[in-house]
Each structure stands twice: as C-alpha cells, then as structure tokens.
Amino acid sequence: MTVLTVLNLKKYFPLQKSFIEQLITRKKLTVKAVDNISFKISEGEVFSLVGESGCGKTTTGRLIVRLEKPDSGRIVFEGQDITFANEKLLRPLRRKMQIIFQDPYASLNPRMTVGDAIAEPLVIHGIMSKKEAKEEALKMLESVGLTPSVTFYKAFPHQLSGGQRQRVVIARAMILKPKFIVADEPVSMIDVSLRASILKLLMKFKNIYNLTMLFITHDLAVARLISNTIAVMYLGKIVEMAPVDELVENPLHPYTKALLSSVPTIVPQMKREKVVLKGDVPSPINPPSGCRLHPRCPLAMGKCVKEEPQLKYVGNGHYVACHLV
Amino acid sequence: MTLLEIRNLKVYYYTRRGVVKAVDDVSISLDRGEMVGLVGESGSGKSTLGLSIIRVLPHQAKVVSGSIVFEGIDLLKLSEKEMRKIRGKEISMVFQDPLTSLDPLQKIGDQLIETVLEHERNLSRKEACEIAKKTLQDVGIPSERMDNYPHQLSGGQRQRVMIALATILKPKLIIADEPTTALDVIVQDRIMDLLASLKKELKVTVLLITHDLALAAEKSDKIAVMYAGHLYEYGASKDIVSKPLHPYTQGLIDSIPDVFVKKEIREIKGHPPDLVNPPKGCRFHPRCPLRMDVCSVKEPPIVNVDGRLVRCWLYAQ
Amino acid sequence: MNLVNVVMDKLRMRGLLENANALFKAGLIIVVGIIVLSILAPILTPYSPIVGTGDSLEPPSLKHPMGTNNLGYDMFSRILYGARTVLTVVIAATLLSMSIGVPLGLISGYYGGKVDRALSIVMDSMYAFPSLILALAIAAVLGASLINAIIAIAVVYVPTYFRMVRGQALSIKSLLYVEAARALGASDFRIISKYVFPNLLPTVLVVFSMNIADAILTEAGLSFLGFSVPPPTPDWGADLRAGHSYVLAGYWWLVAFPGLMIMLLATGFALIGEGLSDILNPRREVVR
Numbered sequence: 001m002t003v004l005t006v007l008n009l010k011k012y013f014p015l016q017k018s019f020i021e022q023l024i025t026r027k028k029l030t031v032k033a034v035d036n037i038s039f040k041i042s043e044g045e046v047f048s049l050v051g052e053s054g055c056g057k058t059t060t061g062r063l064i065v066r067l068e069k070p071d072s073g074r075i076v077f078e079g080q081d082i083t084f085a086n087e088k089l090l091r092p093l094r095r096k097m098q099i100i101f102q103d104p105y106a107s108l109n110p111r112m113t114v115g116d117a118i119a120e121p122l123v124i125h126g127i128m129s130k131k132e133a134k135e136e137a138l139k140m141l142e143s144v145g146l147t148p149s150v151t152f153y154k155a156f157p158h159q160l161s162g163g164q165r166q167r168v169v170i171a172r173a174m175i176l177k178p179k180f181i182v183a184d185e186p187v188s189m190i191d192v193s194l195r196a197s198i199l200k201l202l203m204k205f206k207n208i209y210n211l212t213m214l215f216i217t218h219d220l221a222v223a224r225l226i227s228n229t230i231a232v233m234y235l236g237k238i239v240e241m242a243p244v245d246e247l248v249e250n251p252l253h254p255y256t257k258a259l260l261s262s263v264p265t266i267v268p269q270m271k272r273e274k275v276v277l278k279g280d281v282p283s284p285i286n287p288p289s290g291c292r293l294h295p296r297c298p299l300a301m302g303k304c305v306k307e308e309p310q311l312k313y314v315g316n317g318h319y320v321a322c323h324l325v
Numbered sequence: 326m327t328l329l330e331i332r333n334l335k336v337y338y339y340t341r342r343g344v345v346k347a348v349d350d351v352s353i354s355l356d357r358g359e360m361v362g363l364v365g366e367s368g369s370g371k372s373t374l375g376l377s378i379i380r381v382l383p384h385q386a387k388v389v390s391g392s393i394v395f396e397g398i399d400l401l402k403l404s405e406k407e408m409r410k411i412r413g414k415e416i417s418m419v420f421q422d423p424l425t426s427l428d429p430l431q432k433i434g435d436q437l438i439e440t441v442l443e444h445e446r447n448l449s450r451k452e453a454c455e456i457a458k459k460t461l462q463d464v465g466i467p468s469e470r471m472d473n474y475p476h477q478l479s480g481g482q483r484q485r486v487m488i489a490l491a492t493i494l495k496p497k498l499i500i501a502d503e504p505t506t507a508l509d510v511i512v513q514d515r516i517m518d519l520l521a522s523l524k525k526e527l528k529v530t531v532l533l534i535t536h537d538l539a540l541a542a543e544k545s546d547k548i549a550v551m552y553a554g555h556l557y558e559y560g561a562s563k564d565i566v567s568k569p570l571h572p573y574t575q576g577l578i579d580s581i582p583d584v585f586v587k588k589e590i591r592e593i594k595g596h597p598p599d600l601v602n603p604p605k606g607c608r609f610h611p612r613c614p615l616r617m618d619v620c621s622v623k624e625p626p627i628v629n630v631d632g633r634l635v636r637c638w639l640y641a642q
Numbered sequence: 643m644n645l646v647n648v649v650m651d652k653l654r655m656r657g658l659l660e661n662a663n664a665l666f667k668a669g670l671i672i673v674v675g676i677i678v679l680s681i682l683a684p685i686l687t688p689y690s691p692i693v694g695t696g697d698s699l700e701p702p703s704l705k706h707p708m709g710t711n712n713l714g715y716d717m718f719s720r721i722l723y724g725a726r727t728v729l730t731v732v733i734a735a736t737l738l739s740m741s742i743g744v745p746l747g748l749i750s751g752y753y754g755g756k757v758d759r760a761l762s763i764v765m766d767s768m769y770a771f772p773s774l775i776l777a778l779a780i781a782a783v784l785g786a787s788l789i790n791a792i793i794a795i796a797v798v799y800v801p802t803y804f805r806m807v808r809g810q811a812l813s814i815k816s817l818l819y820v821e822a823a824r825a826l827g828a829s830d831f832r833i834i835s836k837y838v839f840p841n842l843l844p845t846v847l848v849v850f851s852m853n854i855a856d857a858i859l860t861e862a863g864l865s866f867l868g869f870s871v872p873p874p875t876p877d878w879g880a881d882l883r884a885g886h887s888y889v890l891a892g893y894w895w896l897v898a899f900p901g902l903m904i905m906l907l908a909t910g911f912a913l914i915g916e917g918l919s920d921i922l923n924p925r926r927e928v929v930r
Contacts, residue, residue, distance in 0.1 A: 052509035052510065052511065053509055065825055067821060067824065067825055090827075091827045094825065094826060094827035095827065098825070098826075099822075099825050101818055101821075101822060103818060106817065106818035106819060107818045107819050107821075107822045108819055108822075109819045109823070109836070109837050109840075109841070110819070110841060111840035111841055111843075112836065112837075112840075120823070120826060120828070121826050121827070124826055124827050124828050124829075124832065125827060161596070163596075169822075172826075191366045191367055191536075191597065192366055192536050192537075192538075192577070192580070192581065193366055193576070193577060193580055193592075193593045193597075194592075194596075194597075195580070195581075196579075196580035196581075196582075196590045196591065196592035196593070197592040199582075199590065200590070200592060218509065218510065219582075220510075220584045221539075221581070221582040221583050221584045222582050224582065224583075224584050224587075225582040225590065248584060248585070258511055259510060259511065260584065261514070262510045262511045262513065262514035262515075263510055263584050264510075264513075264514075264537060264539035264540040264542075264543050264544075265539050265543060265583050265584055265585050265586075266538070266539050266542045266543070266566045266578065266583055266586070267583065267585050267586055268543050270585035270586075271585070276515075277511055280479040280480075280481050280482065280512065281479075281509070
C-alpha cells in the first residue's frame with residue numbers, strides 16, 4: 001500500500017536582488033531547490049534521499065510535512081492530496097506524520113522541560129488529559145533509554161547531551177504512534193560512537209510501529225544500513241533510484257558512481273570503477289542546461305548539453321536519468 | 326626516520342567547572358614522509374594534541390608537562406619569537422573551516438605572497454608572486470584566481486587555498502585538523518588525494534586529525550586511536566582495520582556503518598567520559614565488553630605487539 | 643536615560659562591572675532598601691510630609707535630619723513619603739506600559755503583515771519623541787494628578803516594550819524549535835504563549851528594570867515642571883521644583899536630598915538591570 005506519492009514536485013525560492021540588480025535586470029532570480037521530482041513510498045518502507053549539500057533533499061522533506069508550500073506538483077499522503085491544503089486540514093494529519101530534525105540542540109524549546117516537550121503532541125491534539133499525557137511521556141522516556149524517567153522528565157534540554165536530546169526528539173515524534181516519519185539527517189550532529197544507538201533506536205521504533213520512513217542523509221553508509229530504497233539527488237533532481245543493494249552493487253549514473261568511489265570505507269578494495277567529477281557543484285540559481293551534471297561529467301556527450309534526461313526504468317526496481325543508459 | 330617525537334605530553338584546560346585533562350600523558354612519534362591519522366571522537370584530545378605541537382592553544386589551556394621534539398629541538402622550550410619562525414615554514418596547519426581561517430578582506434594571492442615574504446625576507450615581491458602562482462597551480466587552482474577574495478571561491482577551492490598556504494614554504498610537517506569535515510564527500514575525496522600527492526612530492530609528514538575512522542583508514546599510512554586524553558592504539562592502518570587489538574578500536578569499527586559491508590552495527594555501551602573526573606584505571610573500562618578486574622584499578626601500560634602499540638591489559642602482563 | 647548611562651559608563655571604565663552578581667546585589671540592596679524605608683516611614687519620622695512644623699528653612703539638624711523647607715515641612719519626612727509616590731507612579735506606569743506593549747509586540751512580531759507595518763509606524767513615531775517631552779504633552783492635556791502621571795509615563799514607554807518584544811518575537815519565530823512545534827500541529831496561540839513568550843521573558847525582565855530607571859527620571863522631570871502629582875503630595879521632583887529658587891540663597895538641603903534620592907533609586911534599578919543582563923548572558927570563561 002502506498003503511503004506517500006510525490007509527483008512533479010517543484011519549489012523555487014526567490015532571491016533578493018541587490019539594488020543595482022533590481023534596476024538593471026527584469027529576470028526573477030530563483031534558487032531551483034526542488035525541480036520536478038517524483039517518487040512513491042510504500043507502507044513499512046524506508047526510503048532514503050541521498051545527496052550532497054544543496055541538492056534539495058532537506059527542502060523535499062520540509063515540503064512533504066508541509067513546513068513549506070510547494071510551487072507545483074502533487075503530494076498525496078494516504079490517499080489525501082495535501083499539496084496546497086491549509087493548516088486546518090493539515091492539523092489532524094500531523095498526528096500521522098512527524099519530522100525529526102538534524103540539530104538536537106535547536107529543535108527543543110529551551111524553556112520547556114524534556115518531559116513536557118515529549119507530552120506536547122498529546123496535549124496539542126487533545127488526545128488525553130495532562131495527567132495521562134505525563135504518564136505516557138514517562139513511558140516514552142523509558143522506551144528511549146532515558147532512565148530514571150522521573151528525573152529526566154524534569155530536566156531541561158541544556159542539561160542533556162546531544163545524544164540524549166536526540167532521543168528526546170525521537171520520543172516526542174513517536175508518542176503519537178505516527179504512520180510516517182521524515183528523518184532529516186538525524187545523526188549528522190551526533191558523535192560517531194553514539195550514532196549507532198540512535199540509529200538502532202529508530203530501527204526499533206520502525207519495527208514496533210511498522211513505520212514508513214523518508215530518511216534524508218548525505219552519508220551513503222548510513223543510507224545503506226537502514227534503507228530499502230535509495231534515491232540520489234543532484235541539483236534539485238533525482239538522478240537515480242533503486243533498491244539499496246541494487247544501487248550500491250550496480251550503480252548506473254555517473255554521479256552515483258562518483259559518490260560511491262569517493263565515500264570513505266574500510267574496505268577500499270570493494271570500490272568499483274573510479275569516476276572523477278571535475279569542478280564543483282554549480283549554483284542552483286543557474287543550473288546547467290540539459291543534464292545538470294554535464295559540465296563535470298567525464299562521459300558527457302553532445303546530447304547531454306541540450307536535452308534533459310528523464311528517469312527511465314531499467315528493471316529490478318531501478319530507475320536512472322542518463323542518456324548513456 | 327623520526328621527525329617528531331612527543332613524550333608524556335599533558336595538556337590541561339583550566340575552566341570554571343574544573344581541570345579538564347584533555348591530553349593526559351601521550352607519547353607518539355611520527356616518521357618522515359608518512360600520513361598518520363589521529364582518530365578520536367570529540368573530547369578525545371586529538372585537536373588539543375595537534376594544537377599543542379604548533380603551540381596555538383586557547384588561553385585556558387596549559388602544557389603541564391612533557392616534550393615535543395621536532396628535529397632535535399623541544400618546541401615547548403622555544404620562545405614565541407622562535408616558534409613564529411617555525412610556524413608556516415617548518416610546521417604548518419590546515420584548519421577545518423576555510424571560511425573563517427582565511428582573511429576575508431585579503432585577496433588569496435596576497436595572503437600567499439605575504440606568507441612567503443614573512444619567512445623569506447630576501448625575496449622580492451615579484452619572486453614571491455611567482456612562487457604563489459605555482460603553488461596555486463599545484464593545488465589545482467588556476468593562477469588567474471590570484472586576485473579573488475575567499476568568498477568568491479567554493480568551499481573546496483578555499484580548502485585548496487588553505488593547503489596552498491600550508492605547503493608554499495615546503496614544510497616538513499603539516500597538521501590537518503578535520504580538513505574535510507565541512508566538505509561534501511566528492512570534494513573531500515579530491516582534497517585528500519591532493520594531500521596524498523603533495524605528501525609524496527614534498528616528502529611531508531601529515532598528521533591528519535579526524536573523527537572519521539574510515540577516512541583515516543583509507544588515506545593514511547598509520548592510525549593512532551585516542552580516547553579520553555590517552556593514546557590507545559597506534560599502528561599501520563591496514564592492520565588496525567583488519568585486526569584491531571584494542572576493544573575501543575573494535576567497538577568503533579563495529580559501530581560505524583560502511584557502504585560496502587553489509588553488517589549489523591553494534592553500539593558502544595555507556596557514554597563518553599567526564600574529562601574532569603575520568604574513570605580510574607583504564608579510561609575505557611566502564612564501556613569495555615572485555616574488561617577485567619585490573620582494568621578498573623590500574624592504568625594499562627603501552628605494549629608493543631608485532632610493531633603495533635596498544636595500551637590494554639589484554640596484552641600486558 | 644542619559645544621566646544613568648553616564649554614571650554606568652564611568653563605573654565601567656573603572657572596571658567595576660566585572661562580577662555580575664555583585665552588580666545585581668548592589669542594585670537590589672539599594673532598591674529594596676528604599677522600598678523598606680518608605681514603608682517604615684511612619685515609624686522613622688514623627689512628622690507629616692504635608693503639615694508645617696513651624697520651623698521653616700531650617701538646615702539639617704538632629705530634630706530635622708534633612709532640614710525643613712519654606713513651608714516648614716520636614717524634608718526627611720517628605721523624602722520618605724515621597725519615595726512612596728515615586729515608586730507607585732513609576733511601577734504602576736511601567737506595568738501598564740508592559741501590559742500594552744508586550745502583547746502588541748508579540749502579535750506584531752509573530753504575524754507580521756499589514757498589522758505589523760501599521761503598528762510599527764505608530765510606535766516608531768512615538769519612540770522618536772524624547773520621553774520627557776512626550777510625557778509632558780500627554781500630562782498637559784490630561785491635567786496634573788497621580789492617575790494622569792501614571793498614564794502619561796505608561797504611554798511614553800509602550801514603544802520601548804513593543805519594539806523589543808517585536809524584535810525578539812521576529813527572531814524567535816524562525817528558530818527550529820518553533821518550527822518543530824508547528825510540525826507537531828501546535829496552534830499559533832500555543833506557539834506564542836509556550837514557545838515564543840517564555841523565551842523572550844529574560845530580555846523583558848532586563849528592559850523592565852532599565853526602564854524603571856528611565857521612568858524615575860521622567861517622573862522627576864514631569865513633577866519638576868509641575869505636571870505630575872499636585873502639591874502638597876510629597877514627591878522628589880516637586881521638592882526640586884519648590885526648592886530650586888532657594889539654592890542660590892544657600893538653602894542647599896532643599897534640592898540636594900531629593901536630587902540624590904532620584905539618582906540613587908534610578909541607579910539602583912539600572913544596576914539590577916545590568917546585573918540581570920550579565921546573569922542571563924554570561925560572558926566567556928575567565929582564565930584561572
């Protein structure tokens with residue numbers, strides 16, 4: 001059963017023009033953050049959006065939970081079109097979809113105790129009384145390993161470490177037993193040796209509640225660990241999408257190959273053909289014509305400059321947007 | 326051949342909370358022309374160790390004891406004036422964030438030229454300019470960009486400029502403190518390749534300080550693992566990764582996901598230690614799955630196991 | 643605020659403003675001390691501040707510790723009871739000011755748009771006036787009385803609270819924990835009351851204390867010009883007004899004590915404000 005369908009999603013951010021620019025040019029400068037992407041996530045699936053900074057993956061996550069309004073396209077959640085829905089329509093849906101942010105330091109209210117923060121969703125949606133909500137929050141604290149729960153309930157965020165705060169954030173997201181979670185780089189700001197426990201916590205909840213997840217990360221290793229499907233983004237577009245093993249063992253797009261050859265690994269002998277991209281990622285304000293990778297791609301042809309490749313199905317659940325394939 | 330020898334170094338931070346024993350009796354030696362990855366999490370003391378060598382510690386930090394011998398001279402005994410002659414010329418540093426370590430108001434060409442003239446007083450500005458242009462080309466930046474300001478370059482390019490600044494006087498030792506952490510993975514790979522090729526050409530020793538064990542394993546010749554202010558394992562990268570001796574190293578490897586290895590990750594139980602009041606005995610013992618009684622009482626000595634240094638009671642008698 | 647700022651700057655230059663807690667404590671002692679003294683007035687002096695004692699223009703003595711004025715009122719008594727007047731006017735005015743300025747600032751900062759633009763123009767125009775002149779204008783229209791003095795001073799400081807709260811609300815509303823609350827489905831009201839307001843409270847407290855210092859000077863100015871409480875109500879500014887023409891003749895105690903008290907009380911509140919500000923925004927670690 002499909003939980004989320006995203007169709008031709010677009011989000012351009014307008015840029016502030018300098019005074020001179022305003023006088024001279026008429027052109028509207030925009031950052032083409034998300035430029036026509038489509039994908040589907042089925043129930044219980046962990047779908048990862050992987051890419052470097054500026055590729056649009058975080059914006060996609062925010063669009064899906066409607067923290068931003070899309071410019072065009074469709075977002076269908078559990079059969080309901082929420083693309084342009086207003087807050088009134090969205091509020092009941094927010095019980096079923098939650099987002100976990102990257103920064104555990106910034107996503108908790110400094111003036112609210114950790115326990116109250118976890119109980120917040122229950123109180124906001126009027127599901128139970130304050131007293132019952134507190135009980136639930138205590139149980140949740142135990143569930144994420146923050147014991148003794150009574151002590152942690154009364155603590156403030158600044159008294160906790162980064163890893164502990166992220167557990168609080170996860171507890172807060174899970175207390176409503178949502179159906180769908182967007183996790184935006186949930187472990188990037190956590191110490192290396194603590195990441196494993198946070199990831200395992202997420203996977204535990206996924207199994208208990210049969211969660212569907214959109215996992216956003218720049219770390220291919222983490223994506224490999226927990227995803228069922230990986231979609232690779234570059235400059236606002238999805239360039240390749242496949243089940244996780246298929247993508248890692250049989251990458252087809254030059255960008256995916258470049259990523260896989262650059263990722264640090266303790267088994268470098270496993271790396272296949274090394275693809276080197278020259279130059280740096282261009283600005284999303286003026287992306288290159290045709291295939292966006294063409295200025296850097298060692299295999300670029302004439303066609304790549306003129307025509308934008310579309311996502312093609314090549315079997316095995318594998319999609320690629322490349323003229324060479 | 327040994328280039329740098331650190332002996333029993335202790336560096337403490339004096340804060341309101343108490344005395345933070347950031348580096349607590351660390352001894353390590355670096356040979357010429359090799360890249361050593363100094364791996365550890367935040368709070369392990371790796372950055373403090375790097376900063377101590379070049380002596381740019383924050384004012385709350387004090388070197389309590391120990392020696393850092395570079396080509397026969399104890400750097401800790403030098404005056405600030407003498408140290409300044411060494412910084413940039415004999416030992417240079419690459420920092421994590423090129424945006425804040427490059428002067429935003431100066432053209433990159435000028436920053437390079439100034440660095441040269443600061444140490445080579447008898448060169449003319451024109452000669453220094455030629456050296457600057459060539460060094461920029463060596464790091465892959467066309468010389469036309471000499472007149473650019475840092476904000477006009479991308480993150481990867483700025484880091485290349487930092488590397489140019491660090492290599493322009495052909496130093497013997499480069500300390501790179503998380504040089505690629507702020508960069509995307511493709512750029513990171515190219516910068517590391519650049520460092521590796523410069524290392525080969527100039528026969529520079531590179532101390533790569535990083536929290537990324539896989540990066541250190543892939544790019545450096547040796548790995549030194551630090552935890553809570555101590556050095557726990559030191560040896561050839563390939564050996565450490567294929568057959569880690571210390572339980573912490575093993576724990577790190579087990580807890581880090583890898584793209585090419587399908588495995589279950591296992592967390593290291595417990596939490597990072599309080600450096601004001603570190604655990605007695607071996608600092609890792611509260612989290613160690615293989616701990617024995619002696620581990621909570623006495624600190625293990627450093628033992629040589631087939632060319633690898635390990636600080637663990639499992640290998641000491 | 644000018645006089646207080648000058649005093650603060652001089653102290654700062656002498657490096658006395660190192661330890662925040664000392665500042666806060668000093669200010670607290672002064673303010674609480676004056677409040678306690680004003681409450682204990684009936685015990686501390688046998689004279690009434692509005693009844694002549696028969697000794698006029700007496701210099702300070704054992705009988706009249708701060709002397710008497712031309713109408714024979716005991717100055718010590720007028721100082722103690724005057725503190726009640728000043729404190730009442732100033733605290734009431736500030737609280738009234740806050741109760742209007744803070745909610746308006748919250749709404750303006752959080753919602754933005756046309757409401758914000760309109761309110762900002764009004765508030766900025768008011769803020770552009772020197773506080774004393776604006777208070778004067780309002781008091782002149784309303785007439786001299788205790789209530790009108792409170793209203794005049796309250797109105798003058800509404801823009802101060804509005805601007806500060808609006809600025810804070812603007813920056814807080816784009817912080818991640820507010821977005822997270824929105825993603826949870828929190829209503830605007832809940833976000834404003836539980837997420838935005840509690841986080842700007844420390845700043846409001848600091849402005850509150852600094853503001854009272856300024857209000858004390860404004861009240862003194864108002865009553866000096868005759869636009870605050872009507873005589874013979876004891877008030878320090880009023881005493882300055884009554885006594886200033888006698889100074890050249892050598893009757894220094896008529897203005898010295900009221901003037902000193904005004905400065906002392908204002909400084910006390912300012913020290914509390916500075917101390918609070920340091921406590922809430924601690925500076926970097928000091929090297930041992």
